[in-house]
Amino acid sequence: EQDRIFLGNIGEDAESTCLGLIHRPADPDAALRISLSFVHWSENLLDRLGTALGLTDSETQVLAGYLSNKTPKQIADTRGRSTETIKAQSKSILRKTGCARIADLVQLSAGIAFMLHQIPGVSGDDLLTSWTTPREHMHTLQRAGRTVAYYRHGTGKHTLVFLHALIQGPFFQPEFLAHLAERDFTLLAPSRPSYGYTSPAETEAAFEETSLLDALAVIDQHTSGEVHVIAQQLGTSHGARLVNALGPRAASLILVNGGIPLSKEHYSGMDRRVRLAAMSARYAPSVLKLSNALGLRSFRRRGAKHFLIDRYSQSEADMRALARPGAMEAHALGVFHACEQDGSPFYLDELSKHSDWGQHLNDVRCPQYWLQPEKCRIARPDDVRAVTERLHDARFTIEPDAGSIMLHERPGRVAEFISGAVDDALSLRESSR
Incomplete structure (x- = not known):
């Protein structure tokens, strides 16, 4: 009944982490749609995500391990730490974000990644010449x-x-x-x-x-x-x-x-965007603030008509x-x-x-x-x-x-x-x- 995000590894010689979004059909008889995205979790992206979630640098690196689909033991081996240390840091991350499970944390991070993936680059400083609230009345x-x-x-x-x-x-x-x-x-x-x-x-x-x-x-x-x-x-x-x-x-x-x-x-009765905003407001307000700042840039760049059609297309x-x-x-x-x-x-x-x-x-x-x-x-x-x-x-x-x-x-x-x-x-x- 809900959209679902999954995380997996694809590839034989060189593995790549893949995010998939399973879209909830608007009509029970409609075909299921699955969108796949390969996300490069750059240092810049991870830093911004860690800051939004209120994580320390070390906790951000642990989160990066989970976003690469690694187990706590694999993260511990990569970072040269004990598995117990990684598990303790994982509990701290869950406490700070209000998530119940690492799977919920990955879904939240993946949602932001999808949003970032869709935001076009900025080509100039003055993009808002037509975005003016009227003063009539x-x-x-x-x-x-x-x-x-x-x-x-x-x-x-x-x-x-x-x-x-x-x-x-x-x-x-x-x-x-x-x-x-x-x-x-x-x-x-x-x-x-x-x-x-x-x-x-x-x-x-x-x-x-x-x-x-x-x-x-x-x-x-x-x-x-x-x-x-x-x-x-x-x-x-x-x-x-x-x-x-x-x-x-x-x-x-x-x-x-x-x-x-x-x-x-x-x-469960909300559409995907509303549900993401709702969960962020309840469990990770700093993530909501970040996503809104990024979304605003997208609205202005793409134009109101494009935004509204995308917003209500479902x-x-x-x-x-x-x-x-x-x-x-x-x-x-x-x-x-x-x-x-x-x-x-x-x-x-x-x-x-x-x-x-x-x-x-x-x-x-x-x-x-x-x-x-x-x-x-x-x-x-x-x-x-x-x-x-x-x-x-x-x-x-x-x-x-x-x-x-x-x-x-x-x-x-x-x-x-x-x-x-x-x-x-x-x-x-x-x-x-």
Whole structure:
């Protein structure tokens, strides 16, 4: 049920270490695909890998032995050490990386190797001339010596606050905005720290708290009344914190392809990229930071269109969504928004997503409305449904045949869902009064 990476030696006279990736078929009847790569574990590559994992030079050399498919005894013989010493260093490596077995460590290292293998070389210094986050509809405010950027659409009496995903939003299709304008809504979409033109948080550890205080400042800039919080994917954990901080001012929490607190049993339902990021965030954050820095270089070099097609190529629903007029362009703006500065949102928001935020979601007391795409490859709808069944006053809806890019594929449907949720929440609040 999952993609698998294997390690082996090929060759008779001169052995070469080979990495193979067995791709999980999207269709049960589809043919199995196996990709083979011969990786040269250069000193530079091993040094960077060891640094990312927090290993000593000696431990890095032990890891190099495992990546060459050697046994502990063979590594000991090569390094002139005892087998007991190699085993002790191996335990230290597993402890530092959070891996349970050497096989898991090899898989993690191999995943990074595949990523490095696909990244093209840089041919110049100025590769980003077209990678600019738009400023149309953007406003800023100053808070604690930092700039907070946010996008505003409409001037209606009902305020919606949209907390964007990683590479979707805060940019919308005209159909989506037109529907909200007809309903007399004001839409506020703040950029979290390091996204777009919002200043970074003072420290990485302050990312979540700074995101919350920034959003509250944007809201208070425009209204002292009730607001409806909309959150998408990686924005979900921030949405739960914001609703709790708003208290009675939060009229509803609306989730558009919402995320859930993740545990190991959810990994099998993710696609390969999402699963690698999830495991790195949980067990080796420094590896996640390294992979994101390398990935950012690839995004910018290859272009947003190439990146998005590669990102969603395993999902028929999402590829269909990208072909919809305006969807590719709107999604590309989201990629630019995440990459405008140093790419740290890829790292910081993944850490936030995999932090222990379940209690924040459990504490939400306003009505919740979940619209989950049937064919999402980030989290299985059944896993999301199981979480919502334990929440206070949560309503769960599956959107048939929709994928992860539902916001851009079906903007009218998403806008209608949000309008319906607002109407229901207002009705409930009136009846309680």
